[in-house]
Amino acid sequence: MSVPYQVVIGLEVHVQLSTQSKLFCGCPTVFGAESNTQVCPVCLGLPGALPVMNQRAIELAIQTGLALNCEIASVTKWDRKNYFYPDLPKGYQISQFDQPICGEGHLDFPDPENEGESLRVRLIRAHLEEDAGKSMHDEAAGKADSRIDLNRTGTPLLEIVSYPDLRSAVAAKAYLTELRLLLTYLGVSDCNMQEGSLRVDANVNLHIEHNGKTIATPIVEIKNLNSFRAVERALEYESKRQFSQWQQTGAVMGDSPKQTRGWDDAAGVTLPQREKEESADYRYFPDPDLIPLQITDAQLQRAQSAVGETPLMVRRRLQRDHELKAYDADVIASQGRAMVSYFDEALTKGASAKRLSSWMQQDVMRTLNENNWTITEFPIAANKLASLLVAIDDGQLDNSRGKNVFQYFLDRPASDLEEAIKSLGIASVDQAELEQLCRELLAENPKIVAQVKEGNVKGLGALIGPAKKRNPNIDPNLVRTICQQLIDTEF
Amino acid sequence: MTRLELQSATELGRKIAAREISSRETTQYFLDRVEALNSRIFALNLVDGQRALELSDNIDKRLQAGESLSPLAGVPMAIKDVLCTRGIATTCGSRILNGFVPPYDATAVEKLLSAGLVPIGKSNMDEFAMGGSTENSAYGVTRNPWNLACTPGGSSGGAAAAVAAGLAPISIGTDTGGSVRQPAALCGVCGMKPTYGRISRYGLVAFASSLDQIGPLAHRVEDIASTLQILAGYDQRDSTSLNEPVPEYCKQLDAPIKGLRVGVIREHLEHESLDPEVRAAVERAQLLLEDMGVTMVDVHLPHTKYSVPAYYLIAPCEASSNLARYEGTHYGFRSSAAPQADSPLESMMVNSRSEGFGNEVKRRIMLGTFALSAGYYDAYYKKALRVRRLIAQDYRSAFDKVDVVLGPTTPTPAFKLGEKLDDPVQMYLCDLFTVGANLAGLPGISLPAGQDETGLPLAVQLQAPALDEVQLLNVAYQLQTAGLFQQQVAELS
Numbered sequence: 001m002s003v004p005y006q007v008v009i010g011l012e013v014h015v016q017l018s019t020q021s022k023l024f025c026g027c028p029t030v031f032g033a034e035s036n037t038q039v040c041p042v043c044l045g046l047p048g049a050l051p052v053m054n055q056r057a058i059e060l061a062i063q064t065g066l067a068l069n070c071e072i073a074s075v076t077k078w079d080r081k082n083y084f085y086p087d088l089p090k091g092y093q094i095s096q097f098d099q100p101i102c103g104e105g106h107l108d109f110p111d112p113e114n115e116g117e118s119l120r121v122r123l124i125r126a127h128l129e130e131d132a133g134k135s136m137h138d139e140a141a142g143k144a145d146s147r148i149d150l151n152r153t154g155t156p157l158l159e160i161v162s163y164p165d166l167r168s169a170v171a172a173k174a175y176l177t178e179l180r181l182l183l184t185y186l187g188v189s190d191c192n193m194q195e196g197s198l199r200v201d202a203n204v205n206l207h208i209e210h211n212g213k214t215i216a217t218p219i220v221e222i223k224n225l226n227s228f229r230a231v232e233r234a235l236e237y238e239s240k241r242q243f244s245q246w247q248q249t250g251a252v253m254g255d256s257p258k259q260t261r262g263w264d265d266a267a268g269v270t271l272p273q274r275e276k277e278e279s280a281d282y283r284y285f286p287d288p289d290l291i292p293l294q295i296t297d298a299q300l301q302r303a304q305s306a307v308g309e310t311p312l313m314v315r316r317r318l319q320r321d322h323e324l325k326a327y328d329a330d331v332i333a334s335q336g337r338a339m340v341s342y343f344d345e346a347l348t349k350g351a352s353a354k355r356l357s358s359w360m361q362q363d364v365m366r367t368l369n370e371n372n373w374t375i376t377e378f379p380i381a382a383n384k385l386a387s388l389l390v391a392i393d394d395g396q397l398d399n400s401r402g403k404n405v406f407q408y409f410l411d412r413p414a415s416d417l418e419e420a421i422k423s424l425g426i427a428s429v430d431q432a433e434l435e436q437l438c439r440e441l442l443a444e445n446p447k448i449v450a451q452v453k454e455g456n457v458k459g460l461g462a463l464i465g466p467a468k469k470r471n472p473n474i475d476p477n478l479v480r481t482i483c484q485q486l487i488d489t490e491f
Numbered sequence: 492m493t494r495l496e497l498q499s500a501t502e503l504g505r506k507i508a509a510r511e512i513s514s515r516e517t518t519q520y521f522l523d524r525v526e527a528l529n530s531r532i533f534a535l536n537l538v539d540g541q542r543a544l545e546l547s548d549n550i551d552k553r554l555q556a557g558e559s560l561s562p563l564a565g566v567p568m569a570i571k572d573v574l575c576t577r578g579i580a581t582t583c584g585s586r587i588l589n590g591f592v593p594p595y596d597a598t599a600v601e602k603l604l605s606a607g608l609v610p611i612g613k614s615n616m617d618e619f620a621m622g623g624s625t626e627n628s629a630y631g632v633t634r635n636p637w638n639l640a641c642t643p644g645g646s647s648g649g650a651a652a653a654v655a656a657g658l659a660p661i662s663i664g665t666d667t668g669g670s671v672r673q674p675a676a677l678c679g680v681c682g683m684k685p686t687y688g689r690i691s692r693y694g695l696v697a698f699a700s701s702l703d704q705i706g707p708l709a710h711r712v713e714d715i716a717s718t719l720q721i722l723a724g725y726d727q728r729d730s731t732s733l734n735e736p737v738p739e740y741c742k743q744l745d746a747p748i749k750g751l752r753v754g755v756i757r758e759h760l761e762h763e764s765l766d767p768e769v770r771a772a773v774e775r776a777q778l779l780l781e782d783m784g785v786t787m788v789d790v791h792l793p794h795t796k797y798s799v800p801a802y803y804l805i806a807p808c809e810a811s812s813n814l815a816r817y818e819g820t821h822y823g824f825r826s827s828a829a830p831q832a833d834s835p836l837e838s839m840m841v842n843s844r845s846e847g848f849g850n851e852v853k854r855r856i857m858l859g860t861f862a863l864s865a866g867y868y869d870a871y872y873k874k875a876l877r878v879r880r881l882i883a884q885d886y887r888s889a890f891d892k893v894d895v896v897l898g899p900t901t902p903t904p905a906f907k908l909g910e911k912l913d914d915p916v917q918m919y920l921c922d923l924f925t926v927g928a929n930l931a932g933l934p935g936i937s938l939p940a941g942q943d944e945t946g947l948p949l950a951v952q953l954q955a956p957a958l959d960e961v962q963l964l965n966v967a968y969q970l971q972t973a974g975l976f977q978q979q980v981a982e983l984s
Contacts, residue, residue: 013729041594041595045821046575046594046595046822047581047588047591047593047598047696047697048574048575048581048694048695048696048697049595049693049694050692050693050729050730051730052727052728052730053730070694072548080812082812082863084815084837084840086818086836089816090816091814091815091818092812093819146836148820216822229720281865283811283860283863283864283865285808285812285863288700289700289731290730387733410566
């Protein structure tokens with residue numbers, strides 16, 4: 001360790017669940033609608049309106065909990081978290097206090113610093129709650145207007161709280177990356193950070209070895225983390241800041257209450273946020289408008305079957321059943337559920353896993369990036385790509401002609417392999433014809449022949465280009481082999 | 492002209508259905524009485540005569556077209572100002588809801604409207620239903636029609652006074668700790684609190700969600716039964732409403748009660764605060780029941796003395812949270828005081844709540860906020876919930892032995908306005924005999940039982956096991972038939 005301290009990080013992740021309607025009313029949850037149009041008496045907190053629980057949110061929470069290896073409560077309940085804020089129209093948030101729907105669990109994720117290894121974060125709990133609205137402050141000079149948009153009010157959130165098990169900023173980012181991947185596999189959230197579907201608060205402090213003792217610095221909660229990159233940068237910054245703070249003041253945990261700091265992405269610093277005058281007392285108590293919820297075995301079974309294959313399972317399967325390297329398996333798994341499905345379909349159509357993996361990581365992903373496509377928008381169907389790769393495996397065409405076919409497929413989405421081969425003039429080359437071609441090339445390049453005779457076989461590479469010019473269908477490897485044989489026997 | 496205010500709602504409904512009289516004539520008749528008398532008692536804080544007449548015309552038209560409507564179609568009614576009425580101001584007797592016009596009807600209001608009842612206005616109440624005298628309304632004090640110097644009770648004091656004074660044949664009130672039964676008792680009318688969850692609370696502005704229940708007030712037991720028939724039933728908009736079949740409440744009203752077992756709550760009947768004339772009324776009811784072949788049994792509710800303290804923790808705790816939404820931002824009253832420069836938002840909220848709420852509401856918000864605070868929760872709120880379970884258990888044990896229990900509704904007849912205003916504990920003790928049913932979620936009904944020597948109404952209360960409104964109404968109706976009370980309207984003029 002290059003620094004004389006250990007960073008200790010715990011993360012609270014708020015995930016917006018992909019339900020059609022809000023947690024306690026029928027209003028839609030679509031992002032970006034005109035302000036205050038997706039509201040009703042319930043989410044506006046009008047007098048007399050009552051919440052009714054969204055069963056779908058419960059299902060999604062259970063699925064997530066199961067995928068995170070959490071204990072699922074057999075009885076869970078709703079509590080009110082009381083505080084005043086203008087974007088909280090009821091004056092309380094319906095949340096879960098002492099009986100969360102998901103109890104302890106854990107998530108294993110690839111160790112960013114040791115390929116093929118994994119790290120584990122234990123989870124304290126995951127509970128459901130309703131989102132607040134959005135306050136928009138007009139801070140332009142001379143104006144003091146604040147506006148409130150309640151479209152988001154009542155949107156279902158699952159708050160996933162980890163133990164302080166993370167030991168570096170990169171590990172924190174890797175955990176978040178895996179969590180997001182898992183949630184998108186499950187389809188429980190779109191995890192769009194820009195739209196606020198995934199929000200992260202980080203709790204961080206340092207354990208410093210000092211005079212043979214371990215000293216803990218005061219815990220700081222960092223808010224306003226708008227990307228995983230921001231999480232990583234903020235944690236790196238905050239670690240250094242806490243260390244120099246400790247060097248200056250010697251303040252340790254317990255000397256001051258937990259501080260909240262906001263991340264300023266542009267400046268690259270964390271800044272103290274306005275402290276509340278008194279420590280918050282949310283006066284949690286059971287919401288008398290809602291009844292406790294029993295979770296049945298049948299519900300658990302339904303949720304379990306909806307969970308399906310997790311990224312971790314995909315990585316293991318690709319390594320075990322298809323002999324992919326950990327790195328390659330991870331790249332495929334990390335592209336998301338749809339990419340894995342594409343990959344699997346190509347496999348069933350006969351593509352070899354290694355060639356497929358290489359093509360996916362290079363040609364397919366490059367094309368997706370260039371066109372800003374997702375795999376579902378990719379014009380070459382998995383079975384078509386498989387037919388191409390099988391043809392290459394069979395020696396019907398070489399890799400470089402394969403790329404021509406790939407491009408042909410992209411340009412003409414309705415085409416098939418037969419048409420492409422025909423249209424591109426790809427034909428297998430007769431052995432005698434190829435020998436004659438090589439003989440001519442060697443005769444024209446006595447320098448190369450001489451080099452090879454001196455033991456510099458690399459010189460043969462210079463013949464591939466001219467050979468391709470004469471016949472685009474030649475197999476470069478075959479050209480090399482034949483030339484070597486001819487030099488040995490005839491020159 | 493026939494004095495319609497002396498007829499029961501059921502009788503008026505029958506006449507309207509038979510087209511002996513139109514709904515419009517009936518409505519106009521009661522509107523005229525409101526016009527003449529309401530200013531003296533302030534039972535209604537909002538009257539919408541034009542809308543009432545339009546609605547009654549519509550009922551008349553439908554009847555004329557041969558449509559068969561509910562037995563109470565065309566009958567005027569008053570709605571407590573705690574139930575949301577679409578397009579019509581709903582204030583809860585509070586300044587903080589001044590100007591608030593709900594965009595929706597409470598489920599109960601929706602049901603009454605579709606049954607053809609004709610709302611003529613909103614009845615006055617203690618602010619947010621907190622109080623037992625209807626002196627805590629920001630819009631004025633309601634007076635007891637039997638004695639204008641006395642309280643009508645509360646919090647549904649306007650509702651009870653409106654029926655007692657003949658301003659409306661039916662009133663819809665709400666009962667959190669006795670707020671239907673106590674004013675019914677003090678005004679000499681029938682008032683019922685059904686089982687918790689029997690009537691949807693959707694659109695009932697919450698005071699204490701786990702205790703609030705809507706209930707009807709009227710002159711006669713059959714009026715109560717018919718109104719309950721309209722109101723009862725599961726509502727998917729209220730998670731706490733009961734998804735249980737709704738029986739026919741009017742069918743068994745006159746079933747014989749011979750052989751029934753009725754318990755007399757000793758802790759209530761022998762309570763030191765009980766007025767001798769109220770006790771005598773309960774004993775009269777007891778004799779009438781015995782005459783009908785009922786077996787009277789002594790029962791005990793040993794935790795009675797803890798019911799008021801438990802209630803005055805649980806209700807304020809819930810209220811402190813339920814009333815947090817009134818802070819001036821979104822609707823209703825906002826203070827016009829200049830906000831503090833360093834905390835404009837907080838001071839706007841503080842000013843709005845300070846000016847918008849009355850003293851009793853503030854007292855309970857503070858009490859509830861305190862009791863829910865870290866370090867006090869277990870000692871107060873949690874302990875109160877344990878007491879609540881014990882009280883429910885007391886009732887269950889009693890109902891193992893008897894079908895219905897009998898006792899007083901209130902310790903005394905109507906007290907003087909102002910008498911208990913400065914002594915909240917004395918005011919809270921008026922709820923002693925009613926809060927038990929709320930804490931246990933049970934149905935109860937207050938019935939008139941004659942008058943004391945000064946002419947103020949006396950009353951008795953019956954309570955039954957959860958969802959046994961049929962039995963409760965049956966006994967109540969038989970007491971009515973046996974002459975426990977006569978339908979009376981207070982003469983104001």
